[in-house]
Amino acid sequence: MSAEQQQKPKQIRCTIIGAGVSGILMAYKLKQHLNDYVTFHIFEKSPDLGGTWFENKYPGCACDVPSHCYQYSFAPNPSWSKFYASSDEIQSYLKGVAKLFDLERYISFSTKVVSAQWSESDGIWTVQLEDGSLVTSEILVNAGGILNHPQIPNIEGLSNFAGPLLHTACWDHSIDLRGKRVGVIGAGASSIQLVPSIQPLVEDMKVFIRTPSWIVPPVALPDPNATNYTYSTEEKALFETNKDMYLDTRKGLEDQFNGMFRLFLKSSPEQKRTRAMFESRMKQLIPDQDLQKKLIPPFEAGCRRINPGEGFLTALQKPNVEPVFDSLERVTQSGIVAGGKEYPVDVLVAATGFNTTFRPRFPIVGRNGFNLQDAWQVNPESYLGLGVAGFPNYLIFLGPNTPISNGSLMGSVEATADYFIRLLHKMIRQRVKSFEVRVDAQDDFNAHTQKVMQDMVWTGTCRSWYKQGTNGKVTGLWPGSSLHYIQVLAEDRWEDYEWTHGSERYSYWGHGLSWIEEPGLDPLGATKQDMIEAMTTLPKKNSDLSFYLWESNPLPENCFASRSSEERVHDDGDLA
DSSP states (O other): OOHHHHTOOOOEEEEEEOOSHHHHHHHHHHHHHSTTTEEEEEEOSSSSSOTHHHHOOOTTOBOSSOTTTSSOTTSOOTTOSBSSOBHHHHHHHHHHHHHHTTOGGGEESSOOEEEEEEETTTTEEEEEETTSOEEEESEEEEOOOSTTSBOOOOOTTGGGOOSOEEEGGGOOTTSOOTTOEEEEEOOSHHHHHHHHHHTTTOSEEEEEOSSOOOEEOOTTOSSTTSSOOBOOHHHHHHHHHOHHHHHHHHHHHHHHHHTTGGGGBTTOHHHHHHHHHHHHHHHHHOOOHHHHHHHSOSSOTTSSOOEEOHHHHHHHTSTTEEEEOSOEEEEOSSEEEETTEEEEOSEEEEOOOBOOSOOOSSOEEOGGGOBHHHHTTTOOOOBTTTBOTTOTTEEESSOTTOOSSSSOHHHHHHHHHHHHHHHHHHHHHTTEEEEEEOHHHHHHHHHHHHHHHTTBGGGSSSOOGGGTTTTSOOOSSOSSOHHHHHHHHTSOOGGGEEEEEOSSTTGGGTTSOOTTTOGGGOOSOSSOTTSOOOOOOOGGGTTOTTTTOOOOOOOOGGGSOOOOHHHHHHHTTOOO
């Protein structure tokens, strides 16, 4: 075997589950940086890409993060129509990214994964699809997320309801709500968007509220008294033509979000000041003192997700809306019983969010036949939210204890993808058969996480999906800011993994010539300048809270998928 043959990098295959924000991102990164060494494919259970933004289409559904923050750093979109983009527009953006970078050809739609099994002897994952076919690969990436599995409320008699039963995560637009009596269960993020959107149309609406939320004005909205903002043609044209100004705008928004983290520290002056400000604002919007006591939370600001949705508070005080705070008892054929009183409704809506337990919806069987469904049934634990001990060559986006609500999500997700690329680069170059998170590293990470969490508002006195709905262990968030997460991932702690090599682990060293003497002996790229680098905070960037953004070519307008007339009508508010 020649020196060149011995130094030829390992070729691997990668299976990606899910074509949402994370799956599309992973495909882009693999194509950009490891396209010659990794064959990859995405399996998406839905008929189109977008993940949660394909599935969630309820009236008023939008991202509660500014649209110019909710985008990839490498594909900025100067043409966002609103400050808070609708689910339709976000999905259109994601389709535009996939089109621009030719990623759709790697996706199999309407293809559901039903199981995944690790083979120790082969160092291979075998994924079974719903049609019974099998797919094998060295790497398995779970980009399925946790915000796509509807949480159905456990209420006696729910199946007996004779009218339409809707869930915000799988909305039926054929149901006409005009002139109907509607019951809405829940007062979380989806309800906060839904209720003001349908209030003008319905005859009567009962909103059943178990736990209140901190509801605040939008952060950084150009008009502080509005609930959203529509960008003018002139503003969008300026974003398109003046790249420096657009980058400054993006960084300014990111700076505001990333500069707020100290309010999540229980004893911080920022927490005290912010809570007082939120309470004062909510009292202004709710003149009735009895209603104030029921709608203003008694727990720390941020213990549950903070929601920019003051229109919800306004809608609750409209003549055709009644908030109900009594415990739900049962559902009848024609209504819902709470506090011993039956409320008749024509349409019942479950705005109850998602099953956020992290437990996979299908068996993922790792080393020694251990099923991740069992491991995460009660106590979901991971390493940095991206790997799990006992599951070699298994990578996760947004696993337990990642910064889902700690600041800028997109920066954190991109840092995760970059970390994966560096990990795979090491695997390919050094002919690694498998890598697996060390048990002691995972245990130490989780011990550190829960220790830090004691100082965070997320261990406060509220019920929250961050801690699986109880006052227990926080599994939904990172123990720090999103910038802190990016900084941690910039340090490649490969000693936290067990590495298993095939035969001749050092054969890639070759026969004595360095790639400086013979550049052709380094095909993977130790000398290439385009290899992904770790995001890091250099001393000169310490004051830059959005250091991970840089000038990038904007997403071309012709990349956007054409939108149907039905979608445009939906945006205009006609729910028929």
